[in-house]
Amino acid sequence: MSHIWTFAPESQALLNRCLNAASPPDPGNKWLQKFGPQNLDLIKKSNETIIVNDSPEYDDVPATQENTDANLTNDVEHFLDPEISILTKFEGLVGKSIKTPKILGKLADTLPTSTAEQWIEHILSAESLNTDFLTLFYKYFIPTYVKRENSRFCTDTLIKTHEKYPQLLKISLKIILKETERENNVINDFFSSLNADELTNLIEFISDIDLNSEQYTYILFNIHTAYKSCNKTDNVQNYIFSLLKNCNNFCSSDKNYGKILLAYLQHEKKLRRNIDIILLEELVERHKTPFKRPCLSIINDMKENK
Template sequence: MPVMWTFSSSSQSLLKRCLDVAAPAEADNKWVKKFKRKEEISVENETKKDENNKNNVVEVFDSDLESRESEKQENSTSDSYEELLENLDTEIELKFDFLQEKCLAYPDFITKLPEKLSTSAIEKICKLLFEKSDVDKQFLDMFYQKFFPTLLKRDNSWFSLDLLVKAEIAHPVAFGKLLPMLLKDIEIPNKVLQEFYQILNEGKKATFMKKIVETDLTAEEFEHNLFTIHTAYKNCIKNMQTQKSIQNLLVKYSERCSSDKNYGKLLLSFLQEQKNMVTKDIEKLEKAVEMHKTPFKKPCLNVLKEIIEKCMNNN
């Protein structure tokens, strides 16, 4: 069996120099193959190391450049915001177009207005918004969808409620887009919509109920607005669509709201109305009533019994 000779690591560099000055290497020579391969690997490693160093330098440069650009943009935004706020309290009529321009360029400005401006300035801005006929459409939508939710989270006084009422009158289409947002925003105190609903006339109360039916409410959103939903439901003209939507909500969130009295009130009102209609999914309604835990459970059971008897007689 042939013996494979090896060289100590200290001798390998000397051997390589000897090979370099020797006659042209034979391609099949095992020593040439061994050292040539090591050289190739060494060159590859050095190349990769250089490339990694270059990439690291580029990444550091790009990161630094991005940071400086971000800082520059923040400073520019801050300067523009200060420019916008300057004398806005006293010169809003002259600066309204400027306000639109800046808010369109920097949409976050609108959410800062309720926080930074005085009540007097906010009132003046809204008055111009409600009265002017040439307000930019994009600015108008932005104002309704960003300004009002922010304002109502920070100030739910009669002042804000009054602005909400005027907003609905001035721009019913834009307000129609806002109402579902208010229903879905649980950070807005629920008394805001409760009080707003009470101010509406009968026609607008019907529209309000329609928006509730059309809005896809999560469990948390439904629970947050239960009092308002029950109030609106009691006063509306019921139809099959309304009944179906309310039943779906009652069944869907029965477990979560099993100890909520407002849920119990809504469930009882629904069942009393359902006595005069055709009831589907009666088993799901039975389950919702059975798991309920407030004093409204017993009257709900009594009405449900009437509904079941009516269904049996019709069959």
């Protein structure tokens, strides 16, 4: 493919002098005799352009994972300068986060605790922030930071977010509750801070999250915390019954499962709803913790009073 090289206007005079000074081709030139006159066509002289044929082309080098990671690391280091407050770079960080959301997860892993807390407090206290940024912040930064720090500050962050950005909190919770390598106390302390109505809504929210057996087993402790203080609506009771059925095979020796099973039966005994006593009895029979005995006692009472 031909590439056209143009000269700047201020170079035109010099170009013309060079072209005029050039001698015509020498027929006795050995190079010309060997390769022929057709090669002269490769360079066409004019006072405006020089056209070079068959110039090599170079495609842009595709971004590899290594290049991407290196760029991400460089971006993060820019915001880690201890001499400059991260808040002075806030606008730039918002733009960078929207363009490259993964930088938020990287920052959550690497920011010094005091800097991260300062940044979170700024976001929670700001009057107006970019909605796209906030969504990404609660998707990438908060879940990673909660897993890393597991502190009272993290619990307070969830509480304040629940008050200011309840819908954004759901983004974080959905990710946090699926994480099986986190500590449980931040989530449990947050659940304990909610009132009965809020816990009821929370359980209904959890019921819509797609969890595998490992994830269910891990959050039974949290679910029990929420369930014991929530309103026992039909939706809540139906969800807990479904949970007990679905988790029975892999939670038969789990004490938290036993606690939920006992609490569920205690409330069903009071509510006197029309439930499947036979199936419940089978679930209890397969259970293998000390909670089995009081559960069987309630089952027998329910059968007698049915």
